[in-house]
Amino acid sequence: MSGTSEGPRPAAGTHPHSAGPSVTECHTLWPPAGAQRSEQYGYRAAFRAATLPMAVVDHEGLVVAANDALGGLLGNSAAALTAQSAADLLDLVADGRTWRAYREVLHGRRSRFRCTRRLKHPDGRSMWAEITVVPMPEPEAGRAGGPGSGRVLLSVADVSDRRELQKRLRHLQMHDPVTRLPNRTLFFERLSAVLETPRHQDGRDDGTTRHGRIGLCYLDLDGFKAVNDTMGHRVGDRLLAAVAARLTDCATQHGPHRRGAHLVARLGGDEFAVLVEDSAGTQQLTDLARAVLAALEKPFDLAGQRLSVSASIGVVERAVAGTSATGLMQAADTTLYWAKADGKSRWTVFDPERNAHRMTRQTLSSNLRPAVERGEFTIEYQPLVGMADGVVRGVEALVRWNHPQFGMLSPNRFVAIAEEDGSIVQLGRWVLRSACRQARRWQLDHPTEPPLFISVNVAVRQVWDSDLVTDVAEILAETGLDPGLLQLELTESAVMGSAGRPLQALQSLSDMGVRIAIDDFGTGYSNLANLSRLPVSVLKLDGSFVRGFRYEDGAHPSPADETIVEAMVHLAHRLGLTVTAECVETAGQAERLRRIGCDTGQGWLYSRAVAPERIAELIGGGLKV
Numbered sequence: 286m287s288g289t290s291e292g293p294r295p296a297a298g299t300h301p302h303s304a305g306p307s308v309t310e311c312h313t314l315w316p317p318a319g320a321q322r323s324e325q326y327g328y329r330a331a332f333r334a335a336t337l338p339m340a341v342v343d344h345e346g347l348v349v350a351a352n353d354a355l356g357g358l359l360g361n362s363a364a365a366l367t368a369q370s371a372a373d374l375l376d377l378v379a380d381g382r383t384w385r386a387y388r389e390v391l392h393g394r395r396s397r398f399r400c401t402r403r404l405k406h407p408d409g410r411s412m413w414a415e416i417t418v419v420p421m422p423e424p425e426a427g428r429a430g431g432p433g434s435g436r437v438l439l440s441v442a443d444v445s446d447r448r449e450l451q452k453r454l455r456h457l458q459m460h461d462p463v464t465r466l467p468n469r470t471l472f473f474e475r476l477s478a479v480l481e482t483p484r485h486q487d488g489r490d491d492g493t494t495r496h497g498r499i500g501l502c503y504l505d506l507d508g509f510k511a512v513n514d515t516m517g518h519r520v521g522d523r524l525l526a527a528v529a530a531r532l533t534d535c536a537t538q539h540g541p542h543r544r545g546a547h548l549v550a551r552l553g554g555d556e557f558a559v560l561v562e563d564s565a566g567t568q569q570l571t572d573l574a575r576a577v578l579a580a581l582e583k584p585f586d587l588a589g590q591r592l593s594v595s596a597s598i599g600v601v602e603r604a605v606a607g608t609s610a611t612g613l614m615q616a617a618d619t620t621l622y623w624a625k626a627d628g629k630s631r632w633t634v635f636d637p638e639r640n641a642h643r644m645t646r647q648t649l650s651s652n653l654r655p656a657v658e659r660g661e662f663t664i665e666y667q668p669l670v671g672m673a674d675g676v677v678r679g680v681e682a683l684v685r686w687n688h689p690q691f692g693m694l695s696p697n698r699f700v701a702i703a704e705e706d707g708s709i710v711q712l713g714r715w716v717l718r719s720a721c722r723q724a725r726r727w728q729l730d731h732p733t734e735p736p737l738f739i740s741v742n743v744a745v746r747q748v749w750d751s752d753l754v755t756d757v758a759e760i761l762a763e764t765g766l767d768p769g770l771l772q773l774e775l776t777e778s779a780v781m782g783s784a785g786r787p788l789q790a791l792q793s794l795s796d797m798g799v800r801i802a803i804d805d806f807g808t809g810y811s812n813l814a815n816l817s818r819l820p821v822s823v824l825k826l827d828g829s830f831v832r833g834f835r836y837e838d839g840a841h842p843s844p845a846d847e848t849i850v851e852a853m854v855h856l857a858h859r860l861g862l863t864v865t866a867e868c869v870e871t872a873g874q875a876e877r878l879r880r881i882g883c884d885t886g887q888g889w890l891y892s893r894a895v896a897p898e899r900i901a902e903l904i905g906g907g908l909k910v
Contacts, residue, residue, distance in 0.1 A: 333363075338441040341421070342371045344391050349436060358414075358441060360407030371439055375416055376402050390418045390437055401444065413448040414441045461551040463522045464529035472550035472558060476610050479562050500564035500602040502574050503617035507595045507629045509555035516590070523587045524594065525555065531580045532557055539573045547573075558617075567602045567634060574598045574632035595630035597621060602634075619643065645691070649699050652688070653708040657715055661687050664719055665894035668903065669740065669865060669887050672879040677903055679738035679772065681887065682720035683894045684712070700744070709744045710751045717741050717756065721764040721771060723897050728766075731904045740772040740802065748775075749786070754793045761797075768798030772823065777803050788819075795820030802865070807853065816860055824857045826850060826883075828868025834877045851881045858882065 332339060338355035340348050348366045356363035359374060372378050377387050377400070389395035398418040406412050421436045459471035467475070479499060506528065513521040529551065536547040536559055548560040559577070561570060578596060585592045599620030601613060616635050624633040656662065666680040686694040703709035724739035747753055761768055773794065791801055802823035807830055833846025850866075857864045866878045869888030878886060892899075 340366065340371060340439045342391070342418075342437050342439050344393075344435045344437075346370055346372055346388075346391055348374070355441060358404075358406070358443075375414070375439075375441065376404065377416070387418060390420065393420065393435075396420070401448075412443055413445045415444045416441050464526050464551050466529050466533070466557075467548060467550040469550070469552045472548065472552060472560065473610060475548055476560060476613070479560075480605060480608060480610060480613075497605050498564040498566070498602065499605050499608060499613070500561035500567075500570040500573075500600070501613060501617050502559040502561075502570060502577065502598050502600055502632070503614075503621050504557050504559075504574075504577065504596045504598040505621055505625070506555040507597055507625075509594065512592065512594070520587060520590065520592075524585060524592060525551070527585045527587065528581065528594070529557070532559065532577060535559075535573065535576050535580050539569075539576055561602075564602050567600070570600045570602045571632065571634065574600050578630070578632065597624035597629050598632035599624055600632050600634045616640070646702060648690075649688070649694075650702045650706055653699065653703055653706065654711060656686060656688070657708070657711050661689070662712065662715065663687055664716060664723070664897075666723075666897060666900050667887060667894040668892045668900070669738075669885045670891045672866075672875065672883050672886050675891075677737065678885055679740055679770075680724075680900055681740040681774070681894075682716060682723075682742075684716050696742075704744050704746050707746065707750060709746050713742075713744060713747045714751070714756055717743075718760045718764070721760050721766045724770060725764045725766045727897075727901060727904060728770075730901065734904050736767075736770055737900075737904070738770045738772055738800070739766075740774055742774045742804065745775065745787070748790050754790050754797075757794060757799060758797065769800070772800040772802050774802045774804040774825065777806050792820050795822075805867075807849070816856075816862070821862060823863050823865060824853065825865045825867055825887075826853065828888075831866050831868045831874055831878070831888075834874040847877065847881070850878070850883075854882045 332341075332350070333352050335352055336354050338352065338358045340351040340355050343349050348369050348371050351363045351366040353363050356366060359366065366374065372384065372387060378384050379402075383400050386395065386398045386400070390398045396419070400416055402414050402416055404412055404414050417440050418437050421438050423435070459468060459474075460466065461468045509521065509524070512524060529549070532549045536549045539547070547562070548558075550558050550560070552558055559573065561573070564570060577598060581594060581596050585594070599617045599622070601616045601620060603613070603616075619640060620633050620635045623636075623639070624631050627633060663685050664682050665685055666682055668677045669679045669681060670676065671678050684696055684700075686699055688694050691698075700709065703712050720739050720741050724737060728736045743753070757771070757773075760766075761771065775791075795801055800822040801820055802825055803821055804825050805827040806824045807827045830846050830850050833843030834850075854864050863884040864882070865885045865887060866874075866883045867887050869875050869878065869886040869890045871890060875886055875890055892903075
């Protein structure tokens with residue numbers, strides 16, 4: 286039988302410098318003196334001559350035989366290793382998992398075991414060794430004394446070069462090539478490790494206190510895109526590298542004593558993060574953010590070009606317990622957005638209350654369109670009263686949202702959101718149809734009373750994103766309401782800035798007989814000369830002017846407000862426009878506005894916004910409030 290079928294083979298992954306003879310080659314080196322004796326001699330000779338460090342270990346873990354390569358690796362002779370514990374020689378008892386796996390191979394319950402250990406070479410250097418343990422085959426009958434007998438073969442391969450290559454490859458994989466900082470992958474790996482580390486200890490080995498908290502400064506360069514676009518990506522990359530260097534200096538100077546600096550990482554583009562692994566509180570984070578802003582304020586000299594940049598920083602600080610990587614980054618991203626929205630070149634601390642408002646806004650935004658289809662909106666109507674006689678001339682339709690979670694919401698809670706996401710078109714169409722239908726119903730129910738006009742607010746996005754003229758024409762035809770009984774209110778900025786399509790739409794509506802009103806007049810940047818060319822019928826004075834007319838409750842009237850309102854009323858009348866005063870709350874205000882010449886008033890003095898049934902009662906009572 287061939288010697289290669291019974292003898293142990295060296296484990297896969299031999300020593301990188303091994304050039305020793307193979308087992309098969311050994312048969313040609315020593316002349317046979319009988320088949321069995323020759324085979325055993327060949328195995329032993331190959332074992333001793335192998336450059337791969339090896340040892341035969343019995344089931345108790347004691348070295349039965351070791352080759353010279355293993356002796357040289359451990360700084361001893363091969364003979365001196367006999368009867369010693371292999372686990373002790375190679376540090377296999379360092380952790381429980383390794384020790385258990387090794388014992389399972391010794392006792393025949395596992396077919397193979399491999400681990401990597403850091404060993405001390407006799408020349409003083411450290412080396413990484415890959416240790417492999419495999420069972421040796423049992424000898425066949427009649428061949429006792431062979432290499433088996435319940436033993437295992439242990440081999441040790443020097444994998445230091447491979448380990449160093451892996452380390453270099455990992456560094457390249459985990460670091461940004463432009464700034465040399467840890468990249469997004471390494472940042473999240475470190476963050477996850479920090480959040481998963483048990484925090485029950487009160488102190489560390491170095492005597493410092495463990496706080497069990499974590500902090501993050503998440504920053505974005507302001508205007509970096511302009512640098513890339515105007516000067517090119519090469520200059521942009523140099524700027525990023527220079528910013529990274531200053532961030533690293535800040536983290537080192539403001540880092541924890543005796544424990545190294547905070548982790549600075551580039552997360553992508555012009556976004557950086559500074560991770561404070563054991564925060565001492567929000568003050569530490571804000572001090573760090575302030576230092577970063579100060580460092581970035583100094584101009585950068587790059588290849589003869591002097592550049593200035595600023596940054597917006599979102600600061601988050603919280604307890605490690607109960608914090609997830611996703612939650613921390615969401616909070617940081619939100620806070621960074623606040624810093625930019627608040628004016629850039631600043632730091633902003635995460636505010637749970639502000640975030641709750643944002644989350645509520647997000648919830649409302651996602652529910653808006655379905656809410657229209659589910660019929661969650663309702664309309665209340667506020668009377669528009671003639672200042673001279675106190676008779677109701679019309680009503681303004683004010684939409685309300687009966688939200689299943691947040692209750693009854695006024696327009697200022699959701700209209701701006703609807704304008705942002707475009708759902709205002711669908712909602713506005715519903716309000717217009719419902720209001721016109723209600724106005725026509727009042728007219729039919731009270732044929733002997735003068736009909737009320739209905740005033741409906743229209744967002745500028747409705748003019749741009751929908752065919753408003755067609756919608757109005759179809760709704761008027763569907764409900765049977767006379768166009769002269771419909772008034773559409775647009776904000777001053779929307780009307781005064783109208784040109785092109787919006788102006789054509791307003792003109793078409795006016796030609797149809799629909800009245801156009803400018804809402805909140807006096808709060809925008811009006812070019813009064815435009816009033817003569819716009820198809821406007823009504824000016825609604827903003828309530829901030831009307832509040833200056835108060836005499837009651839110790840309030841002091843504003844002569845300037847009265848002068849301004851009087852001038853606007855006279856101007857409007859000269860242009861053939863009527864004037865409505867908003868937010869009329871007291872009889873004194875109403876009297877002053879009447880004397881100045883305001884045509885109609887609207888406010889709590891007359892009535893709050895009420896259900897349509899209450900308006901029907903006013904009509905039946907002669908329209909007096």
